[in-house]
Amino acid sequence: MILQLAWRLDNLSLFILGAITLFGVLLFLYSLSFMSGKPHRRQFYLYYFLTLIFAAGAVAANNLLLILFFWEAMLLTLFGLIFIGGERSYRTALKALIIAGVADLCLMFGIILTARLAGTLTFSAIHLSAAGAGGIAFLFLLLGALGKSGCMPFHSWIPDAANDAPLPFMALYPGALEKLIGIYFLARITLETFKLEQASWLSFLLMSVGGVTIILAVMMALIQKDYKKLLSYHAISQVGYMVLGIGTLVPAGIVGGLFHMINNALYKSCLFLTGGAVEKQTGTSDLNQISGLAKTMPITFACFLIAAFSISGFPGTNGFFSKELIYEAALERGWIFYLLAAAGSFFTAASFLKLGHAAYFGQSDKKAKEASWAMLLPMIILAVICLVFGLYNVLPIRDVIQPIVKAEHDLSGWPANPYLTLVTVLVLLGAVLNHWLGVKRAGKALGAADHIHHAPVLKVLYEKAEKKYFDPYEWGMKAAEGLAKFLHWTDRMVDAVFEVVLVRITAGLSYWTKEAHNGNFALYMIWSLIGAAIVMIALLRF
Amino acid sequence: MRIFSLIFVVFFFLVSLALLPSVMTGGSVTFFIFQADALAVFMALVSSLVGSIIVLYSFDYISHYSHQNEYYLMVMLFLGSMMGLIYSRHLIALYVFWELTAIASWRLIGFYRKDWDVMRADKAFLITLFGAAMMLLGFLGIYQMTGSWELTGMIGKVLPAPLVALILFGILSKSATLPFHTWLPDAGVAPSPVTALLHAAVLVKIGVYVFARLFLTTFIIGHFWHVAVPALAAISALVAGGAALIETDIKRIIAYSTVSQIAFIFLGLASGNMIGAVGGLLFILMHGLSKAGLFLCAGIIEQNTHEKDITKMGGLIKTMPVTAVSFLFCAFSVMGLPPFGGFFSKYMVIAGAVNAGERYIALAFILGAVLTILYLLRLFNLIFLGENRGAHGREGSKLMIFCVALLAFLSLAGGLLVNYPLEFLNTAVRFIR
Helix, strand or coil: CCCCEEEECHHHEEEEHHHHHHHHHHHHHHHHHCCCCCCCHHHHHHHHHHHHHHHHHHHHEEEEHHHHHHHHHHHHHHHHHHHCCCCCCCHHHHHHHHHHHHHHHHHHHHHHHHHHHHCEHHHCCCCCCCCCCCHHHHHHHHHHHHHHHCCCEEEEEHHHHHHHHHHHHHHEEEHHHHHHHHHHHHHHHHHHCCCCCCCCHHHHHHHHHHHHCCCCCCCHHCCEEEEHHHHHHHHHHHHHHHHHHHHHHHHHHHHHHHHHHHHHHHHHHHHHHHHHHHHHCCCEECCCCCCHHHHCCHHHHHHHHHHHHHHHHCCCEEEEEEEHHHHHHHHHCCCCHHHHHHHHHHHHHHHHHHHHHHHHHCCCCCCCCCCCHHHHHHHCCCCHHHHHHCCCCCCHHHHHHHHHHHCCCCCCCCCHHHHHHHEEEEEHHHHHHHHHHHHHHCCCCCHHHHHHHHHHHHHHHHHHHHHCCCHHHHHHHHHHHHHHHHHHHHHHHHHHHHHHHHHHHHHHHHHHHHCCCCCHHHHHHHHHCCCCHHHHHHHHCC | HHHHHHHHHHHHHHHHHHHHHHHHHCCCCEEECCCCCCCHHHHHHHHHHHHHHHHHHHHHHHCCCHHHHHHHHHHHHHHHHHHHHHHHHEHHHHHHHHHHHHHHHHHHCCCCEEEEEEEEEEHHHHHHHHHHHHHHHHHHHHHHCCCCCEEEHHHCCCCCHHHHHHHHHHHHHHHHEEECCCCCHHHHCCCHHHHHHHHHHHEEEEEEEHHHHHHHHCEECCCHHHHHHHHCCCHHHHHHHHHHHHHHEEEHHHHHHHHHHHHHHHHHHHHCCCCHHHHHHHHHHHHHHHHHHHHHHHHHHHHHCCCCEEHHHHCCCCCCCCHHHHHHHHHHHCEEECCHHHHHHHHHHHHHHHHHHCCCHHHHHHHHHHHHHHHHHHHHHHHHHHCCCCCCCCCCCCHHHHHHHHHHHHHHHHHHCCCCCCHHHHHHHHCCC
């Protein structure tokens, strides 16, 4: 049989499965409170648990076809979860379905090619070289993995979903699951199935995609004026670090990439949950309308603070350690990648300074209360895990991740290169300075990034980006439309052969034969005689 | 009359079911000019299953119109000659049944009797007739070569290229593949159950079935055809997919979708390896179920809103929830999303192409599959979602929505229980040659 229920439970997949379960439970607890009183609750839970099942299956499966099955099945729940978000969210649901569907078709082609090259569908038994046809197979698998993890160019549905989908979905799917399974698959294929070489062009491609994703998405995050939308751009940007880290193929980078994956899932989910709490309590996530929540929602604020420090890579937090590992590896492979990653950190810090300042400080005009315990508890747990992973990083790095990649050197503890740490501190100080200047110029916290937003060239680019000028989905749709028009025209031309050309030919031929049938009996007799004469001559001659 | 026609179709289903045990082991049952083997029984089961659901649906649909007796008579002739064709082992019998389906479809497409409808019916008839005449020439060539009309005696013979080309004319015109496909969208003027029959159960499946019968189980054809047929099918899939993205008539869009999906079946059957052949046959089943579902849903929409233009619909999910969900399920299956049945068949035909070494053709089909996702989502979006743009309608009658829900359920069940048809087809294909 082709479709075998074969499972693969080793350190890596067990680690990811544990993470999926953790998020599944915590976010379910959160949803119980968040979704109460919202429409389509039952459908939400149905899709929610199906998503968890499919995600767990995608990680645990050891048959490529089975993996494809679970990945594509997630398309349906993805569609459903966004669809129930509101009256107009079907557009985003369709967009997500199309983007993820195209990525999964790439994956399907990659899997078929891989299976053909390897002669088996058993994932753990495949070891191929990434040269020639193997490179093509890898490329298509890569496209699938990037599509699932929401990396550029498959990202553009996430910011739209931030507005349209129910919030627990954002925390679960773009926040955590998507990265866990996408990066899981990426790690599997780059490290085990294909054993990529550092000199390979594919490694360079991975690093470039990672670097570009980091910087472009974070630039978009910087100018957002909505709590959830800002976070959603960070969800895209952070995946760039993981792709970059794994793409370096340096042990530090791989460990860093995997560590960053789990860190990101922790603090990004936590951040989305704080966003949900704020939205639930104040009725809006528009940063223009919320301020001073630190006093009224202190626990939410504390969780936000921990997660924001982590994502900005503040020394001593878990995000700091994973980013330092990635920096180290990126610097080893090329200064340009390091530069992109460090610049990404600068803008990340700047945008969280802006978000925190605008939402939690200043005048509190709304009468918001602290969120319910069912919503607070998951946030607190996630924040505490963030703290633990930061203060005692031996646990995740040495005890969990290093056995997976079989690293030779112990990478846990404080970063090896003090200069990189110094640069990071300087970058963060720069972000603070930038924020201070920005607030001073604009006069309000929300305008902290206005001087970058309205800088000469950037202003035009930002305007176009906001109008979805650079959305690969829109390009794809335009291309599909153009192609469809051409193909439709071809179809009409083929039809014209039957409708016009053949009809004309028949009419032309029958024009003469019609003349011959005028009802005159004598004429018919002549035709008959001529015909008989021809037959006679023919018979006589042969 | 209608009960009789239902019994008639269900009878075929039961007979085929009864034949199942004796062909499961690769044997065959012969009677007069007929012969049942695993391939024939599979095809007959698919056709009669889908056919009986469609006939059941027509009870409520066709009751709005006159000439009902003629309708049921023609449907019976249609399905009956299909069964005859499937079980034929004699080339002349095959040809006669082939033409009988053409006559029945000609009356059924022009069922509403307007000039325009009759012209469309003529077009369908003439194009398929041209193909059939070419095919008959091919059959004559076979007779000249072998001195016999019996298919069973010809297994393993190599067929020369001109004869393959002549027979392909017939197959491609019947199965609505480029360049002979344009009659199929035009045949959308027929009543919806008829279009469902044409697309899902009978007419276009005849071509692919005869392809499998002649070129898969009987003759050996040159390697050229294993590349040429998929290449032609790839172009057909792309052109039809593009046209489906532009058209605005609901039935024309689904018809173009059939043209593009039939190309996938040809890809699988012509790839020349096991996985492709099984995939192609499985595709016949999955496509039959979901495409019938789509057309019957379209019939409910068309009959209750009196509108065919999808740009004037919108928001119908509120008034027709069951139809909408059934439509979505069937569409997911056609798109090839798991756990629906279409996923497995689509995967297998593309895997077959890659295994045959045709990477570029496989890529073209991936693009075709992307177009499929796009046009079906566009269709669903414009009909059921958003704001209403004029056409209102209530939900269809209980019997009608039962039929579409059943087909949607079968599309899903076909995926969840895919092992059963797959196992049967594995046996069927293993005993070929």
